[in-house]
Amino acid sequence: MTTTGTKIPLPQQRAFGKTTRTDRWWLKPLLVFLGFGAFVVYSTWAAFQGTNYFYGVDGADYISPFYSPLLFGVAEAHPLISVVPEGGRPPWWPGWMPFSAAFFILWAPGGFRFTCYYYRGAYYKSFWLDPVNCGVGEPRKGYRGEQKFPLIFQNIHRYFLYVALIFIIILLWDAMKAFWFTDIDGIGHFGIGLGSVIMLCNAIFLGCYTCGCHSLRHLVGGRKDCGTCSGPIGKTYSCVSGLNGKHMMWAWISLFWVGFTDFYIRMCAAGIWSDPRFF
């Protein structure tokens, strides 16, 4: 920006945590830290397990969203590339490296969330304390923001969006299969188990989160100066904007639910829980 070129005299930066705020400003960043941290710990643990990601008892077809689409896995889950015994690995995989089919999947939703505009703002506050909350002193003096390396790479968010949209279709397909049970004679029939409902909710919640993405909002109409806002583009833009207005809410609901879906299928597959069948 072209200004006078002379530095204007300003109050000194406050020390970390210093503020005259009287409310519990630390509570929200703490809750975000705990919530997001708990998910990262659980999803990493679940990804490294490499087992109990598929539940096929009584003809059910439930696959954990952390492992779908399954590229390498047990035969009954119909992996797309090759069959690998539960807990095993493909022959070409380096022996010293732990293996899990989730490694091929989680980079995509992980990258989408990591570069998401909502999460960026949230974790810059809760994890990076930059700032820890509005009007509260910061721990660091230097600041590069997203203007320079490394955070300039956050600008690839829309590419993760493209992949995330494909994942939504896959998860909807998985949810549809979860309503289809195979009986002893090998004949498939419609049914509803608790897992079917959980998986359907998972696809819907993730869909609401993904379709409210700021980048999607830009791509479907925001990039235009509204020359066609009154037509179909305008309607699509309005729909995405509606979801975008609740982006934070969908971000948290979908985050919790995707973790819970994996946990439910894991518990059923391990034989700890049994899946109640309603129909």
Added chain:
Amino acid sequence: MSKATFRISRGSGGDLTPADYEIEIGEGMVVLDAVHQIQYEGASDLAVRWNCKAGKCGSCSAEINGMPRLMCMTRLEDLDLSQPVTVEPMRAFPHVRDLVTDVSFNYRAKKSIKPFKPRKPDNADGTWNMKQEDVERVQEFRKCIECFLCQDVCHVLRDHHKHEEFIGPRHFVYSAALEMHPLDTEDRVADLKKAQGIGYCNITKCCTVVCPEHIKITDNAIIPLKERVVDEFYDPLTKLFRMFKPKK
């Protein structure tokens, strides 16, 4: 009538000392009323900038209990009066005296934004045709009263003093109002990226939190502008499409 204590920053040129004033307060009072009461009861030299007392002129911006707010729109009944209420000047601008700061940085920053450049008129009488839906998006940005609370709370200005490289949320709102206007033909995206430093914004949404006009500054102005910057500078696919797109 009950009593409340106000801890007001006094001094000039940034040399500030908190001074406590105890006054009687009544129903419906706002912080600006209390400041006026303090002036009336003895601190007649207390400097404060104010004008409309209706939340529309944006003059009485200050930090009340540590949060940037308009003094005229902050009701005492919404504050914890069991503790002294702190009233401080904005921290993102040079201090002048007591609660008054020099906000002229904002006027210089605004001048760096390319002005509105409409396309040729649609009609012979020099008018344009436009649907209401087409212009609706930018209406929100026109609500801005230039109180500069968003500038004050933004840590890029407030803590990191990037005034020479970053124009701040208020001016991204202004840029968005021009850039997204259906009649406008000017291109401000390169300026936003380079000279105006939109990349410094790390989307903490503090500007949206403090806006007294409830403009969704981050979601509706800054992020859409950031996405336009991505289109032009960081997205190879969009660049490729543009190369093959027929010119109008």
